[in-house]
Structures are given as C-alpha cells and as structure tokens.
Amino acid sequence: MHASNQRSATTALFDAAPTESPVDVLRRVWGYPAFRGKQADVIRHVMAGKDALVLFPTGKGKSLCFQLPGACLPGVTVVISPLVALMRDQVEELKALGIAAECLWSQQSEEESRDVRARLRAGQIKLIYVTPERVVLPGFAGLFGDVPISLIAIDECHCVSSWGHNFRKDYLGLGKLKELYPGVPRIALTATADPHTRDDIIRQLELDDAAVFGDSFDRPNITYHIAERDNARSQLIRFLQRHEGSSGIVYCLSRRKVEETAAWLNDHGIKARPYHAGMDPAVKAENQDAFRMEEDLCLVATVAFGMGINKPNVRYVAHLDLPSSVEGYYQETGRAGRDGLPSEAFMIYGMQDIVQRQRMIDEGDATDEIKRIERAKLSALLGICETAGCRRKAILSHFGEAAPDRCGNCDTCNNPVETWDGSESSIKALAAVYRTGERFGTAHVIDVLLGKDTERTRKFGHDQLAVFGVGKELPAHAWQSIFRQLLALGYVRVAHDEYGALKLEPAAHRVFKKEVAVILRRDAVDTVRKRERGKPVVAATRARLTDEDEKLFQALRAERLAISKTLGVAPYVVFPDTTLVSFATVRPKTEQEMLSISGVGATKFARYGEKFMAIIAGG
Template sequence: MSLTDPLFTAPSEPLAVLKSVYGYPAFRGKQQAVVEQVVAGGDAVVLFPTGAGKSLCYQVPSLCRPGVGVVISPLIALMRDQVEALKQLGVNAAALNSSISREDYGAVRRALDAGTLDLLYVTPERVATPGFREMMANVEIALFAIDEAHCVSQWGHDFRPEYRALDALRETFPGVPRMALTATADPHTREDIIARLGLEDAAVFTTSFDRPNITYEIVERDQPRRQLLEFLNRHKGASGIVYCLSRAKVDETSEWLNGQGIPSLPYHAGMTREDRDANQDAFLKEEELCLVATVAFGMGIDKPNVRYVAHLDLPGSVEAYYQETGRAGRDGLPSEAWMAYGMADVVQRGKMIERGTAGEEIKRVERAKLNALLGICETAGCRRQALLAHFGEAHPGGCGNCDTCLKPVDTWEGTEAAIKALAAIYRTGERFGAGHVIDVLTGNETERTERFGHNSMPVFGAGRDLPVKTWQSVYRQLLAMGLIRVDHEAYGAMKLEAEARAVFRHERTIRFRSDRPTRGKAAKSASSARSREAKAALSAENQSLFEALRATRTALAKDLSVPPYVIFPDTTLIALATERPETPEDMLQVSGVGNSKLARFGEDFLAVIRSHG
C-alpha cells in the first residue's frame, strides 16, 4: 500500500487490534495495562526488558487512537526494520531520517496532510527542529513514544544530548500522551528519565528484567580464540553476534572465523556506511551468519532469532552488558550469552573513562559501573541474581541457567593470600600494574624487578605457593571487592583503598572464588542438553515440516527483500508445524498470524503443510 492510501479498517479496541493486525490472542505481562493507560490519554514510563514487547505498547495505541503515532528513536536501522514489518501487517508506517530521499520525504508530508499515516518514526534531532514543529502543527497526533529513553540520562550507558530537547514536547504539543520506553535503566537512571522528560505524573510500568531463556557464561580469558571457537561450535547453523572492543580486532576476528568455516561479516564505525548497511542487511536476512562488531552495532535490532551473543572484551557497564546480551533470544527460545575477560580489560576500560571528556562526577559513576560489572564477572554465586540486583530486582539465586549454577564454583579461605597481595602493592610503592606486582609475589626475576630493587624485598617470592593465574584472579577479585583500585592516570598502577586496612589487621576475612579450568566443558555439556531439549519439542515429523516452512519463508523473504522474521518468526513456524492448520480459518488461530499476513502468505504455508500431511 502507498502512504496516501486510506487507512486500513481496524477496530479501535486494543485486544481486537492485537488479534486482527498482529495475530496474537492476548497481551503479555503488563502490555495491556500500558496500552489501556495510553489509549485513555495518559502518559507512561515503560521499563521492560528486551523481548518483552515494548513496541506493541506504542504501536497498538497508535492504531486505536485518532491521528498518527510519532515514535522517536535514534536508530535508523530500527526505523527501517519496524516500518517494513508494519507494512507487512498492513499498517501505514513511514520514517523521517537522514537516509530518506526527497521523494520519500514528500510522500510522508502528503500522507500526514491527508491523515492516512498510522505511525511515523523520527530521530530526536529532527524533532528538535522548527521545521518538525511546523510540519506537525496541524496534524492530529495520537501519541509520542520516546524509545531508548535511557539516552536522555547522563547516568545512562548511552547518553545522547539531543534527547534533552524532548522535554519541550509537553509544551509544544499539550494534551498528547507521551511514553518513555527503555530496556536498560538502573534505579538512578530511571529517576533521571522521569525528571528530564517531565513525566512525574506518568504511570510507571516495570516488569522483571530477567531473561530466563538466556544462559549466562563468563570465563577467564585463556587462549580466547580457542575459547570462542569452542563456544561457536555449539551454535553451528545459528545466527549470532560477537562483540569486540576495537575495530582492528573486529576485522581480524571476522577474517579468522571465516577461515575456521564460520560464515562471518564485520561491522564497525570505521567502515563506509554502504558496507555497514550491506553487512547489517545480510545479518538480518540470512539465517546462519555471525556478525563480529563493536558496540556501534545492535541497539534497536529486532531480529528475534539471534541464538548467541559473545563478548571477547569486557563491556563498559552492567547496563551495556545487559543490553548487548539481550539481543539474543528475543523470541523467547533458548539462547546463550558468553564472555571472556581478564585484568587487561579492566585497565583498558579504565583508560577509556579517564581519557573521556565527561566531568569528574560522571567519570566517578562510570568507574562504579565498571566495577559493578567486574563484580558480576568475579561472583561465585548466581550470575542472574547479581545481574538483576544491579537493576534493583531481587532474585533468590540458583537460577539453574548460568555457569555458576550449572556447576557451582568452589571458594577458598584467602585472607592470608589477600594480605600478601595487598602488601606487594604497598611495598612496591603503589606504582605498578598487576603484571609486575605478580612477578614480585611469585619471585620472577625480571629486568624491572632487579632495576627497582624489588627482588631484594621480603615480599619477593612470598606468593610462590600459588600460580600466576590464581594471583591474576586474586587481584581482579580484590578490585571487585573495592579493596584496591587501578589508577589509570598512573599507567594502570594498583593502589590500596582505605578498606584494605581491615584485611591487614585481620578484622576482615576474605574468601576467593577458585579457578575452574573445566568451566568450558561444564557449560558445553549444559548447552548441549538445552539444545537437545529444544529440538525434542518438535517430533521428527514436525521437525521436517518446520524446515520446509522455514525454506518457504526464506524464499518469500528473498522475493520481497525483507528479513525472514518479517514474514513469520520461528515461534510462529513452530506453532504451524505442531498445530498443522488445514484451512485459512484454522491458520488465523495460530499465534502470530493476523489478517494481512494470512491474505499475503497463508496459501503458501498451507500448501507446505498439506504436502506433509
């Protein structure tokens, strides 16, 4: 349909819209409460995890209320994906951003003037311009949805100054409902979102941030390429993302993976826009591709069947880690988040904070966020419990779906080792990084230990009873405990915090997490079990039908030049393969099949089902 075609005939009652347009029989979780709040004209703050269906919370009210729903997003890729998906549903949607042509811009203006547009996606920069206010002055607006709302907060992990101008919406467009939505915000950031956007009177909707379908595994870096390859070999034939900190590492890793027989493409800001767009399109449209990327990729990517996310480097905060791992398993099916890290990551991330242009208060918060993530890495307890605690959510632990629960971590009484470790920092003048201090502890004669006279100190060789790897872990855990800090302005020198005195005085006992060399094998075994369980959900006969439906979906998507999940997600194909509808009326009862998709694709999929009868 063109943008100036009349609106499709849709009911104004939310549940009816949900069924007729999207093909879903009921809302999930708190979606219905949010929708009813906004349809009635109220403001809302929506704090849902990735995969909980935030987009429906503004799309359905936009179709129920008179006028056009305006969705503000910083993500051109997300706009493009959601607009295309909405068009497949029969919804008149469009986007205004820097990538559209003059002709497309004119079509959007005409559709707005004609009142035939259901949803309009715009960037925050455009919303702030006088031209946007002039364009929308005489347009009936159903609502404003501010997506990725954490970008408004300087405490968030992805602050964007242009978001600050969005507080003017309430004065410029009085009476229009406003929504702020995000999947990643700790309590401090949530308060800042509400204050910055003037949403003090809005209803706040929060649901659990737990993603129970995601398995978390964090390993100490040791031959990272080998570790990564072992992990990816558990996911052959699946789509996934590998995150690296630098552009050079992205290119090198992608080239190496292709050499290992794993189809891979790079993505980073150093590439041309054309190459980035081409690689992103390939990732969205192909079923078995690994994208190696910096954090420049991913926010707003709607691909539901990303089966894994791997980190070869430590993210900058718990929020960043949560958001990036949350790109796996948006469809609710079993997925994995894997990360390898080491002390060098902490030093590198710390340098990035110190070299930044932010003020000291923000740097202090960034340091605290980095230490919080290190604490999750070093915990001997349930990772899910530690992760959710950062977002102010209590979890009893023992989730049964993270590496520390699948194989509990041993701990050891480490007070004396901690004293030795702290003493080595003190005796060497708090001027050196972990590598040199460990050389001193383990009695390793080097040019530097000799030059500084550290080989004649009483502490030299005091830690020979433990291997270097254990001392590396000890220092990471002391950092996570807040007993030491890394001074990045002093080239990564470790320094003692005031709390270390209690350890020296034997007023505080220390227990360390034990090294676990078999962690990779344990996680592999657990992952294999989950994969078998997922496959067991489909009988051999139904699995054959699922693959045939998948092939049909791929062919249709290729013809339309859209990602396969825009036709139907895997969850709908699984339902079709198990329920085996025989008529269009039967197919309409399958979750995810709405009127428009039934009309466009129903006969293609019914023919495949009949052929497997």
C-alpha cells in the same frame, strides 16, 4: 526500506472497527491471543490520553505498547527512535500487518521523502518514525499539516539521561514536546534504567505526572556464561561451534579488533561480517542488512551496533571485552532470544579489561561526578563477573529486583563455583604491592610473588625483598585471579596516571589486620570446553520437535526465506521462529486452525497462509 515492495500492501489506511477493543485488534492484526504482562495496562492508560514511562526488558513487547494505540487512535502517532535500523525494522513489520507506517531519515531519496510528507499531510499514515535530531529542528510541526498528533512515543528513552549508558544530546530537546503539544499523551520506553537513570528520564522529559509501568527484568530464556580469558579466539570458536546455523553478535571494544575477529572467523569456516562506526557507510549498511536478512550470520561489532535491534531470533551474544556497566551488558545480551526461545550470552574477560575500562573513565572528559558514577557502574559489573553465586540473581539485584538464590540457567548454577578462604594469599598480594612501593602493575608484582629472576626484579632490588617468592604455591594465573578479585572487592585500584600501577585502598588495612576474611572464587575450567561438541544449541531451542517435526520446520524455514527474498524483507517479518515451530507441531489444516496460532493475523494469513498450509499438508 524496500518501500516499493511494500507500497501496494499499505495504500489502504488501517482502520479499527468502532466496536473493536484493543484485544480484538491484537488478535485480528497481530495474531496474538492475549496481551503479555502489563501491556494491556499501558495501552489502556495511553489510549485514555495519559503519559507513561514503560520499563520493560527486551523481549517483553515494549513496541506494541505504542504501535497498537497508534494503529487505533485517530490522527498520527509520532515515534521518536535513535536508530534508523530500528525504525526500518519496525516499519517493515507494521506494513506486513497492513498498518500504514513510514519513517523519515536523512538517507532517503528526495522523491521518497516528498511522498512520505505528502501522505503524512493527507492523513494516510498512522505511525511516523523520526530521529530525535529531526524533532528538535525548527519547522518539525509543519510536517503534519492539519493532521492531529494522537500520541508521541519516545523509544530508547534512557538516551536522554547522562547517567545512562547511551547518552544522546539531541534527546535533551524532547522535554519541550510537553509544551509544544499540550494534551497529547507521551509514552517513553526503555529496557535498561537503574533508579538514578529513571529519575533523570522523568526530569528531562518532564514526565512528572506519568504513570510508571515496570516489569520483571528477568530473561529466563537466556543462559549467562562468564569466563576468565584463557585463549580468547579458541574460547570463542568453541562457543560459536555450538550455534551452527544460527544468527548472533560478537561484541569487541575496538574497531581494529572487530575487523580482525571477523576475518579470523571467516578463515575458520564461520560466516561473519564486521560492523563499526568507522566503516564506509555503504559497507556498514550492507553488513547490517545481511544480518537482518540472513539466518546464519555472525555479526562482529562494536557497541555502535544493536541498540533497539528488532531481530527476534538472535540466538547468541558474545563479548570478547568487558562492557562498561551492568546496564550496557544487560542491554547487549538482551538482543539475544527476543522471541523467547533459548539463547546464550557468553563473555570472556581478564585483568587487562578492567585496567582498560578504568583508564577510559579516568581519561574521559566527563565531570568528576559522572566519573564517580561510571566507576560505580563498572564495579557493579565486576561484582557480577566475580560472583560465586547465581549470575541472574546478581543482575536482577542490580535493578532492585529480588530473585531466587539459584536460577538453574547460568554457568555458576550449572557448574557451581568453589570458594576458598583467600585471606592469607590476599595479605601476600597486598604486601607485595606495598613492598614494591605501589609503583608497578600486576604482571611485575606477580613476578615478585613467584620469585622470578627477571631484569626488572633485579634492577629495582625486588629480588631482595621479604615478599620475593612467597607466592610460589600458586601459579601465575591464580594470582591474576586474586588481583582481579581484590580490585573488584575494592582493596586495590589501578593508577592510570602512573602507568597502571597498583595502589592500596584504605580497606586493605583491614585485610592486613585480619579484621575481615577474604573469600575468593576459584576459577573453574572453561565450561564451554566441557560441553558436548557437535550438537548445535539451535537444536536445543526446539527440543520439543521430533525428527519429523524438525524436517517440516526446515521446509517451512526455507519457504519463509524464499518469500522474504522476493519481498525484500527480513525473514522474521514474514513469520517468527516461534510461529514456524507451532506450524511444525500443531500442523494446522484449516484457516481457523492457522489463525489460532500466535503470530498469524488476518493480513499475514491472506498473504502467506495457503503457501505454508500446502507445505504442512505435504509434510
């Protein structure tokens, strides 16, 4: 936590003046000119002692909805968070603002834990971060002594729902907080929850009387790009070359793939580190800290990394494997661009991904009802992958939000997808599945369609079938796309208990009878390949900077990095990129001018203002 580096700055307890309004505190402490979206409504509500469920997308400022009330209310605010990394990040940022915050976690030294407990009982801490596992332990209430609890915040609250994508059993015990602390307002927050999950959150946490605050799920600064897998590593390297000098995350499904991909990237000149649950804890922590502290590192990870990640300047998120749901995809891609600057989400996938995901559902130990929901979630994601329309519209529609037909910031909008009437080809594909006895996987059925003379086609007599060779007009990869789309459309399914054999669904009969037209998307050439190479996207994120401004920005960035290393904190804790961009363009000359820039509060100006103003004056 680097507590020793921050202790001197936080010995004085934060105290809002009696006459200060929440917006006054926002300006003085956080350095923001005004609240965003519905932040003010939420803060006003919880400071009035009422419960709230907050459904804001990543980057819309959920944490401020409990941090600012926690700083202003008497007593202590308890923040329940599922990840130590998230707690550490937020505590560092609060300390940098002059707010007394700490966290209790299992890997603290006994001395650190004892010190936090003593300060907590003495009323010297405003916000205390704890894991759900600690909350459900007997004796939790004894931590606080006579210090009253003013607010309880439950972050990443979708973890309470078995319908969600990150179910945590310890969250189930949090419903008792209503009974244990009657009259203490509770605020539950999440960035991803479909209607079913929202209802489950309310039920599990006993938030029946809570006001629900929702905001648009749109992240307009993120460009979405989904491509058919061709050569995964080549596709990835082309994508990463466009983000030279930036931080990002590459997600893989397996631990082995994480290790191999990270090693391969390092061999090809891209600084990368692996992260997964099976790693040595010390190495895993070291790699996570490197990602927080460094500004040009690619972290290759499983989904064990990232929930609630607080780093604002993640410029890209890439998926080398298909996520499990729209919710999972949305949350993982949402880790990019939390500062509002342009960022990219890139995913490649293929038929094998779909088969693997379906196998994981079928072979899991969940109930039949949960499996049914998981299949529906996977189908919804496949619909987004295979859509010929706007990706953003499809994502927002999943969350019940209307959107324009074109966003202008996704691959299908920037490079419109051609569609074609694939009815006749679909009939051929489905007939090949039927004539081969619904006993074979995609690869063999395609061999039959192409009329390939193989040992298997001869062995099973499939070279004598009427469908043998009827699909020679299309190449193998086109048939792969057709079967993938037929799977997404619900005309075929994969039987994992029969070694991945394709089976016809009842809806396929309508295709045979020509009662429905099957309109398919024609997979485009990988648009990453067609983009200008050698021009990093990081430049596009600061497109409004002149050459002189860019030079000053880099000097400010270097100073920020030097300060962060001295303090042992992440660079964005000093100032985020957005603030440095404003410094480089506005070039403040006085204290008042610098304080008028978003992200510069009184504490940060006192600590860093003169150093940055000197660089600006020299620039």
